[in-house]
Amino acid sequence: MTQTSMPLKKFRRATRQGDRSTLREVAERAGVSQMTASRVLKGPDSVSAKLRQRVEQAMRDLNYIPDLAATHLAGGNSGIIPFLIPTLRHSIYIPTLNAMTDDLSKAGYQILLGTTNYEYEQEESLLRNLLGWRPAGVVVSGVDHTEPTTKLLKGLQQPVVEIMDLANDPIDLNVGFDHAAVGVAVATELIQRGRKRIGYIGTITRKHTFSGRRISAFRKTLKAAGMDSNLIARSDKPSSIAVGAELFRQLLEQFPDLDAVFLATDELAVGALVEAQRMGKQVPAEIAIIGFNDQDIAAYVNPALTSVRTPRVEIGHIAAQMLLSRLAGKTLGTRRVDVGFEIIHRATT
Amino acid sequence: MTQTSMPLKKFRRATRQGDRSTLREVAERAGVSQMTASRVLKGPDSVSAKLRQRVEQAMRDLNYIPDLAATHLAGGNSGIIPFLIPTLRHSIYIPTLNAMTDDLSKAGYQILLGTTNYEYEQEESLLRNLLGWRPAGVVVSGVDHTEPTTKLLKGLQQPVVEIMDLANDPIDLNVGFDHAAVGVAVATELIQRGRKRIGYIGTITRKHTFSGRRISAFRKTLKAAGMDSNLIARSDKPSSIAVGAELFRQLLEQFPDLDAVFLATDELAVGALVEAQRMGKQVPAEIAIIGFNDQDIAAYVNPALTSVRTPRVEIGHIAAQMLLSRLAGKTLGTRRVDVGFEIIHRATT
DNA sequence: CTGTTAGCGCGTTCAC
DNA sequence: GTGAACGCGCTAACAG
Numbered sequence: 001m002t003q004t005s006m007p008l009k010k011f012r013r014a015t016r017q018g019d020r021s022t023l024r025e026v027a028e029r030a031g032v033s034q035m036t037a038s039r040v041l042k043g044p045d046s047v048s049a050k051l052r053q054r055v056e057q058a059m060r061d062l063n064y065i066p067d068l069a070a071t072h073l074a075g076g077n078s079g080i081i082p083f084l085i086p087t088l089r090h091s092i093y094i095p096t097l098n099a100m101t102d103d104l105s106k107a108g109y110q111i112l113l114g115t116t117n118y119e120y121e122q123e124e125s126l127l128r129n130l131l132g133w134r135p136a137g138v139v140v141s142g143v144d145h146t147e148p149t150t151k152l153l154k155g156l157q158q159p160v161v162e163i164m165d166l167a168n169d170p171i172d173l174n175v176g177f178d179h180a181a182v183g184v185a186v187a188t189e190l191i192q193r194g195r196k197r198i199g200y201i202g203t204i205t206r207k208h209t210f211s212g213r214r215i216s217a218f219r220k221t222l223k224a225a226g227m228d229s230n231l232i233a234r235s236d237k238p239s240s241i242a243v244g245a246e247l248f249r250q251l252l253e254q255f256p257d258l259d260a261v262f263l264a265t266d267e268l269a270v271g272a273l274v275e276a277q278r279m280g281k282q283v284p285a286e287i288a289i290i291g292f293n294d295q296d297i298a299a300y301v302n303p304a305l306t307s308v309r310t311p312r313v314e315i316g317h318i319a320a321q322m323l324l325s326r327l328a329g330k331t332l333g334t335r336r337v338d339v340g341f342e343i344i345h346r347a348t349t
Numbered sequence: 350m351t352q353t354s355m356p357l358k359k360f361r362r363a364t365r366q367g368d369r370s371t372l373r374e375v376a377e378r379a380g381v382s383q384m385t386a387s388r389v390l391k392g393p394d395s396v397s398a399k400l401r402q403r404v405e406q407a408m409r410d411l412n413y414i415p416d417l418a419a420t421h422l423a424g425g426n427s428g429i430i431p432f433l434i435p436t437l438r439h440s441i442y443i444p445t446l447n448a449m450t451d452d453l454s455k456a457g458y459q460i461l462l463g464t465t466n467y468e469y470e471q472e473e474s475l476l477r478n479l480l481g482w483r484p485a486g487v488v489v490s491g492v493d494h495t496e497p498t499t500k501l502l503k504g505l506q507q508p509v510v511e512i513m514d515l516a517n518d519p520i521d522l523n524v525g526f527d528h529a530a531v532g533v534a535v536a537t538e539l540i541q542r543g544r545k546r547i548g549y550i551g552t553i554t555r556k557h558t559f560s561g562r563r564i565s566a567f568r569k570t571l572k573a574a575g576m577d578s579n580l581i582a583r584s585d586k587p588s589s590i591a592v593g594a595e596l597f598r599q600l601l602e603q604f605p606d607l608d609a610v611f612l613a614t615d616e617l618a619v620g621a622l623v624e625a626q627r628m629g630k631q632v633p634a635e636i637a638i639i640g641f642n643d644q645d646i647a648a649y650v651n652p653a654l655t656s657v658r659t660p661r662v663e664i665g666h667i668a669a670q671m672l673l674s675r676l677a678g679k680t681l682g683t684r685r686v687d688v689g690f691e692i693i694h695r696a697t698t
Numbered sequence: 699c700t701g702t703t704a705g706c707g708c709g710t711t712c713a714c
Numbered sequence: 715g716t717g718a719a720c721g722c723g724c725t726a727a728c729a730g
Contacts, residue, residue: 020483022706022707022708023707023708024707024708032716032717033716033717033718034707034708034709034717034718035709035710035716035717035718036715036716036717038708038709038710039709039715039716041708041709042709046715046716047715047716048715051715051716063504065477065480065481066481066707066708067422067481067483067706067707067708068418068478068481068482069417069418069419069421069422069427069482069483069706069707069708070418070706070707070708070709070722071481071707071709072418072708072722073416073418073419073422073706073707073708073709073721073722073723073724074707074708074709074721074722075708075709075710075721075722076708076709078418080461087447088443088446088447088450089447091440094437094440097437097462098437098438098464101437101462101464102464102466105463105464105475108478110461110462110463110478110479111461111462112429112459112460112461113446113450113459113461113462114454114459115447115450115451117451126454128414129417129457129459130459131414132414132415132416132417132420133417133418134416134417134418155412240645241645241646241648241649242645242648242649245649267645270646270649271649274649274651277651296590296591296616297590297619297646299590299591300590300591300594300619300620300623301650302623302626302651371722371723371724372724373724381700381701382700382701382702383701383723383724383725384700384702384725384726385699385700385701387724387725388699388700388725390724390725391725395699395700396699396700397699397700400699400700415723415724416722416723416724418722418723418724419706419722419723419724419725420723420724420725421706421724422705422706422707422708422722422723422724422725423705423706423723423724423725423726424705424706424724424725424726425724425725
């Protein structure tokens with residue numbers, strides 16, 4: 001007997017998945033080869049009706065669930081699409097996430113959620129980790145990323161969508177609106193309505209640079225009109241009604257002649273509105289208030305809040321659609337979609 | 350030459366990942382065996398400093414990212430935890446999702462998001478799909494599931510956490526609060542405050558049975574006090590301020606002598622409040638309003654809204670912690686945690 | 699501490 | 715149509 005004919009030892013290993021059945025077991029039970037069972041899993045054709053039924057029955061009997069890791073490893077698609085955002089606390093991402101989840105899961109893809117909490121290091125390590133799943137595509141918030149993140153993303157063969165903001169030179173796909181244009185539009189609007197002392201209230205945004213772009217365009221516009229562009233209050237707490245009220249009070253103490261404020265979110269704006277009323281300030285006679293995102297509350301506070309409508313649901317749908325087109329092998333006409341925005345005039349301006 | 354000594358053909362296949370480098374390549378470049386490279390990936394020990402550095406350098410040079418599917422298949426953990434909820438539109442899940450994502454990702458796990466849109470079929474197929482990743486654990490919303498879902502979940506070897514509601518006999522782990530108790534508490538409260546014609550406004554909930562439990566306990570309590578428990582308005586639209594206003598108007602048209610309403614969410618309650626004011630109804634003199642979830646707005650509307658505070662963030666943290674303990678092999682003292690709730694009295698009752 | 703061998707569960711080739 | 719063998723990228727088991 002030669003030593004080459006057989007392995008000298010049989011290795012045994014614990015079966016990892018206690019109850020899980022495999023394709024091979026399904027095949028055995030159906031009395032077919034594993035390959036036939038595999039074919040049943042895939043297309044409806046290429047297997048005779050008789051065998052197919054036997055296989056399907058066996059799958060049901062064994063409560064078979066295909067192992068997606070193995071499927072993927074053997075050459076399939078992971079079907080995983082990571083969604084990278086700074087935080088979920090910011091309600092702005094929810095409608096977008098929701099729209100995307102709906103569309104993508106309908107097409108058989110799964111969303112892997114990653115939040116970075118605005119931490120640069122966390123962002124990169126999270127991304128590296130998520131890329132380990134060999135995702136079918138990636139969705140990230142914003143168009144400004146750290147150097148390593150950009151490199152990683154640029155090197156990807158799979159489609160990448162940057163959402164919310166607009167880039168001059170997107171990594172790949174891009175859906176959002178122009179935050180700088182929002183800043184200009186709001187400032188112009190307020191100036192045209194005769195406001196002279198125009199302030200800004202927001203939260204501090206490190207990586208959240210699209211709001212940075214918004215505010216700097218806003219200030220630049222004020223400056224160009226010869227106005228003071230330093231009437232600003234910010235906080236590092238997440239945006240909420242309470243924070244809005246507090247910042248508004250601070251800002252007004254510092255600049256009692258303030259006659260208009262633009263706030264980074266509607267929550268902040270509602271807080272400012274409530275606080276203004278508490279202080280006996282007439283809105284909009286003495287001070288104009290304008291929010292951002294046109295959330296549900298805006299139309300219902302009293303006086304109703306002027307705000308900027310941003311198409312967050314639309315962004316989600318378009319991002320999903322772009323991704324799906326590309327995954328289907330189509331080449332897109334446009335890689336960059338500007339969904340625009342609109343100032344909704346209500347009673348606070 | 351015998352035909353057993355060598356395969357007669359060499360198979361060639363397209364390399365799936367264009368740019369991705371593999372552990373083997375890393376090992377070759379570092380001049381070590383693949384196994385050594387693998388060990389470097391894992392523990393900090395068990396490889397000599399010299400070799401480790403060579404391997405780490407090679408990983409950097411090749412921009413190596415481990416393939417998680419392969420890792421998992423070869424016996425590791427998937428590190429994936431699916432989170433199954435009916436919808437993201439319902440803001441109630443966000444704080445919980447957020448808390449869980451934070452805690453779990455800190456521990457190296459990834460959240461796979463699944464929304465069912467309240468569709469039974471979608472729920473099961475989604476779950477089967479997600480289970481294909483051989484998740485480390487599963488988090489689902491609610492304690493009532495379809496028959497197949499329950500079977501699937503019960504058969505799992507991995508930890509399963511049901512959140513939001515409380516079950517008598519949980520599948521495995523359970524964190525939430527008693528929605529029936531909420532119904533009883535609110536009804537009792539309203540009755541004690543002398544209200545006679547107490548109504549309920551909510552959205553229609555098919556699978557969302559914990560709100561069903563809340564309302565039926567509420568009605569039962571009214572009935573037990575000899576009151577009419579059929580003063581109800583519902584809609585199948587997602588809960589919003591606008592829907593709240595509309596349902597409130599409908600209900601009041603039908604039952605003009607209504608003197609209190611319990612609403613399924615604070616959004617609905619704010620809508621009711623706004624509509625009451627528009628109709629010239631005194632709140633709370635003529636009609637009491639009480640919301641649910643004590644969201645941000647509740648404290649800031651005027652008059653401030655009485656609501657039921659539900660510890661949604663806490664639920665997320667506890668769920669994550671239970672999962673992590675179990676994944677670390679610990680056995681938990683309690684499998685079921687009641688986080689309670691609290692009626693926050695403000696000006697609308 | 700390091701290398702060798704086997705195999706996770708599946709899809710892909712090629713032969714019949 | 716169907717089956718046999720191989721390999722995706724990695725880790726477990728064992729030997730040295």
